[in-house]
Amino acid sequence: MKILVTGGAGFMGSNMIHYLLKNYNDVEVINFDFLTYAGNLENLSDIQNDPRYRFIKGNIADEKSVDDVVSKGIDLIINYAAETHVDRSIMEPRAFIDTNIYGVYTLLEAVKKYKVPRIIQISTDEVYGAVMEGESDEKSQFEPRSPYSASKAAGDHLCHSYHVTFGVPVIMTHSVNFYGPFQFPEKLIPLFTCNLMDRKKVPVYGDGMQIREWIFTEDHCRAIDLISQKGNVGEAYNIGTGHRVPNLDVTRKLLEMTGCDDSHIEYVKDRVGHDRRYALNSQKLRMELGWEPQTSFDDGLAKTVEWYKTNQSWVNRCRSGEYANYYEKQYIKR
Numbered sequence: 363m364k365i366l367v368t369g370g371a372g373f374m375g376s377n378m379i380h381y382l383l384k385n386y387n388d389v390e391v392i393n394f395d396f397l398t399y400a401g402n403l404e405n406l407s408d409i410q411n412d413p414r415y416r417f418i419k420g421n422i423a424d425e426k427s428v429d430d431v432v433s434k435g436i437d438l439i440i441n442y443a444a445e446t447h448v449d450r451s452i453m454e455p456r457a458f459i460d461t462n463i464y465g466v467y468t469l470l471e472a473v474k475k476y477k478v479p480r481i482i483q484i485s486t487d488e489v490y491g492a493v494m495e496g497e498s499d500e501k502s503q504f505e506p507r508s509p510y511s512a513s514k515a516a517g518d519h520l521c522h523s524y525h526v527t528f529g530v531p532v533i534m535t536h537s538v539n540f541y542g543p544f545q546f547p548e549k550l551i552p553l554f555t556c557n558l559m560d561r562k563k564v565p566v567y568g569d570g571m572q573i574r575e576w577i578f579t580e581d582h583c584r585a586i587d588l589i590s591q592k593g594n595v596g597e598a599y600n601i602g603t604g605h606r607v608p609n610l611d612v613t614r615k616l617l618e619m620t621g622c623d624d625s626h627i628e629y630v631k632d633r634v635g636h637d638r639r640y641a642l643n644s645q646k647l648r649m650e651l652g653w654e655p656q657t658s659f660d661d662g663l664a665k666t667v668e669w670y671k672t673n674q675s676w677v678n679r680c681r682s683g684e685y686a687n688y689y690e691k692q693y694i695k696r
């Protein structure tokens with residue numbers, strides 16, 4: 363089975379490649395990644411000589427590069443390539459439109475043209491917008507509120523339309539917030555962990571009572587594997603754990619795990635248009651496909667913090683160069 367993982371040098375994509383190579387002998391995995399700031403081949407250094415693995419540098423929004431790969435015959439595409447950070451989408455939305463919309467269009471066209479048997483679109487719970495009470499299921503209306511979530515919603519709509527109009531065999535997935543090893547230190551959990559390891563303060567937006575639902579990366583990989591084998595084409599699947607907590611609770615756990623206290627919290631100006639709460643109903647995935655999360659939040663967080671502690675040089679390289687400029691810009695704007 364020849365699997366094309368787009369965005370395979372990023373956090374989720376690299377975790378998925380590790381998962382596939384660990385669990386299947388008879389796979390050939392092509393990692394197609396443009397190596398933007400969040401893509402890092404170091405994430406895959408342990409498997410770079412594995413004969414089942416190959417890296418190709420390319421942009422999903424570039425028709426020619428996509429055609430070159432897909433025309434050679436692919437059995438499954440898993441599209442992790444995306445711009446994903448909400449704060450960046452507020453400052454510089456353009457890349458989100460290019461990758462999350464035009465890039466998805468380009469992949470769908472290639473799937474149509476070369477008759478790829480299946481493509482999985484990785485998307486987010488954020489397309490449903492802020493959910494003040496109750497849960498979003500797969501039939502809930504899209505109400506994206508940031509350029510990031512709007513671009514993902516547009517990509518998902520394109521997927522749906524390509525299934526209805528052209529019969530493209532696409533499955534959409536909406537996941538809650540991921541965390542785990544290799545996540546770029548701009549998202550809440552890795553940013554706060556890295557700051558605290560350096561005994562720096564952590565910037566809590568607003569009152570810190572915004573609620574997110576969390577999934578450990580390995581649980582997400584298992585869900586994607588199952589959906590790609592047993593899911594119904596043309597449908598969407600929510601992937602959630604039900605573990606919903608305010609950001610301050612996550613922050614306090616990280617303070618404890620790194621030996622810090624509340625004096626390391628800095629309450630900063632809230633994110634513009636900050637979604638107060640996300641909550642997914644993931645019964646369809648559980649009832650129809652029999653998936654259940656296996657890692658508790660406490661265990662997953664402990665594994666994650668341990669990974670960042672033992673991979674300090676990886677963190678240092680991420681935090682140099684382009685990222686450092688971004689970090690500065692973000693804080694000047696507040």
Ligand code: TYD
Nearest residue numbers: 448539548549550551565566567572574609
């Ligand atoms: P983030 O990891 O950026 O994911 P998302 O916005 O996609 O949910 O943020 C998770 C939550 O943490 C979100 O409510 C914003 C908040 N947050 C902070 O309070 N401070 C920070 O520095 C960051 C990056 C996020």
